[in-house]
Amino acid sequence: MALKLYNTLSRKKEVFKPIKKGEVGVYTCGPTVYWYQHIGNLRSYIFSDVLTRVLKYDKYKVKQVVNVTDVGHLTSDADDGEDKLEKAAAKEHKTAKEISHFYFDIFKEDFVKLNIEMPSVWSWATKHIGEQIELIKKLEKKGFTYETSDGIYFDTSKFGDYGKLSRKKIDGLEAGKRITLKEKRSITDFALWKFSKDGENRQQEWASPWGKGYPGWHIECSAMSMKYLGATIDIHTGGEDHIPIHHENEIAQSEAATGKKFVNYWMHGAFLQLGGKKMAKSSGKILTISELEEKGFSPLDYRYFTFSAHYRKPLSWSLGGLETARDSLKRLKRIISGLNKEKGTNKKYLGRFEEKINDDLNMPGALAVLWELVRDKNAKNKYGTIEKMDEVFGLNLFEKIEIKVPAEIKKLAEERQKAREEKNWAKSDELRDEISKKGWKVIDGKERFQLGEI
């Protein structure tokens, strides 16, 4: 079955054709590790995880590179403001390296909790300074750069195709240029290398042909994807906020340097929204996976929740929505735990599931097929079919459900046991009713009792 993917570049679903038969290179724009990644960020990585899982399901050998931004990402997209890493280090009285490793480790733990498969390469910006300098030198040689008092800039007017991904109107942007232009020649020009300022006391800076400084944020992705995946890559993913600036700039740098097409398929995930707006660190209203766990949810409840919307559609965050996802996942696992272990697969249902996942990763559709299958009393080989489906869902559907009995229920059941031992049947019945009103049932054994959910 042909895999169709929506390509932001063409604004169309296209049949996926890899550069090399049977192999796929995927570059995913990763985190800036100066703070916790919130559940919005993680929606983006669940999307790229589903993509790589579908590619593997379709028997492709996947090489995925995810960058880790530990320098150069400024608080403003207009090439000024502070370096996010330096700012966090100063605030937390730590070294930039301590900050980046601390938040990266938590990010990686979230990957494990969410069943997001690890990429083939985690590629750190500070470990590729040499490659970034080489790329800037190449651009300089080809005449795509100019120098200002604060850095080396990419001259977007020299790159004819600038704006092709976002289809933004550069003329319109030029109208507002007095506000942020400063020494830039055009509002869309961007920093490739920034000079360390006198008295800035940066922790992270390097010597370069242009003076001491650090790379701009965008250049790392071009340099590292070229290093690990070649001049032209199959698929590049990221959040939709990257389309107009970061990815546009990645294209300009890469194609200007190599003269080749940078990416064949651009894929972007839509936002997790809070109150109609993107969940963002800057708003202060964010949630992390650990916070969801503290509220009694499993990280996989959140993974299931994200499958309620297609990856290109915004998803509204709500606790009620997550509760519904948790209940559905629990119900699914309970039904699955009672299935006969038939190892064969059901062609009809698996075929319909494959149609959904290969249709631009339609996970809500795939989930609907799974539910139809578990509800179909006549369907054969449910167990083996669901096992296969879970290669893509990654929901641990065969995991035993752990039933956590609240302390209050345990106490009532103990009291009831005592009443029974004292042959106080009226009290024992009364307590049974109270327990059942709270959604639990007591199953009496020979000596002790067991508790179960109703």
Ligand code: AMP
């Ligand atoms: P950052 O660490 O801020 O560079 O973001 C990491 C990734 O998360 C990027 O691909 C962003 O596009 C993505 N992202 C940020 N906010 C959201 C959100 N609310 N929903 C989905 N993805 C997001």
Ligand code: ZN
């Ligand atoms: Zn990037």
